């Protein structure tokens with residue numbers, strides 16, 4: 001398994017993967033737009049040239065914001081998200097802190113983030129839709 005920067009050629013496959021991972025998946029167009037976003041850095045995890053996971057971060061005025069991270073349902077619990085997250089964190093070395101939001105019920109993701117030094121620091125009421133749910137804000141300050 002290798003972790004490599006996302007390219008425009010990955011967008012279609014990522015949109016298919018996202019449908020397996022989220023109730024409100026991103027479209028191919030959304031991924032393509034992110035490849036053109038100068039603030040964004042995305043990595044994909046590839047096994048035998050097939051994309052099995054991805055994650056992204058924005059660097060906005062020296063603050064990192066994790067936008068998304070997902071792993072194919074059949075490839076979970078093998079440490080792939082941890083590897084992607086480590087890449088994202090090392091990309092944000094110049095940032096003072098990294099923020100993210102996560103669904104309140106998403107214990108797998110909350111545990112993943114806590115394992116990598118993120119702490120809960122707030123709640124965004126009804127931040128998510130389909131279904132409506134609070135967003136937990138998490139922060140990592142020690143870069």
Ligand SMILES: CC(C)(COP(=O)(O)OP(=O)(O)OC[C@H]1O[C@@H](n2cnc3c(N)ncnc32)[C@H](O)[C@@H]1OP(=O)(O)O)[C@@H](O)C(=O)NCCC(=O)NCCS
Pocket residue numbers: 021022068069070071072075076077078079080081082083101102103106107108109111112113115
């Ligand atoms: C959250 C997600 C990315 C984790 O991916 P993964 O590759 O399975 O995660 P890893 O194998 O790297 O696990 C790292 C840590 O995450 C936590 N974790 C992962 N899956 C978990 C689960 N089902 N329950 C509890 N903790 C879990 C554990 O702390 C784990 O460490 P451990 O193996 O030492 O116990 C994956 O479940 C996923 O794609 N979910 C759907 C998309 C999503 O919700 N993304 C997050 C958006 S904010």
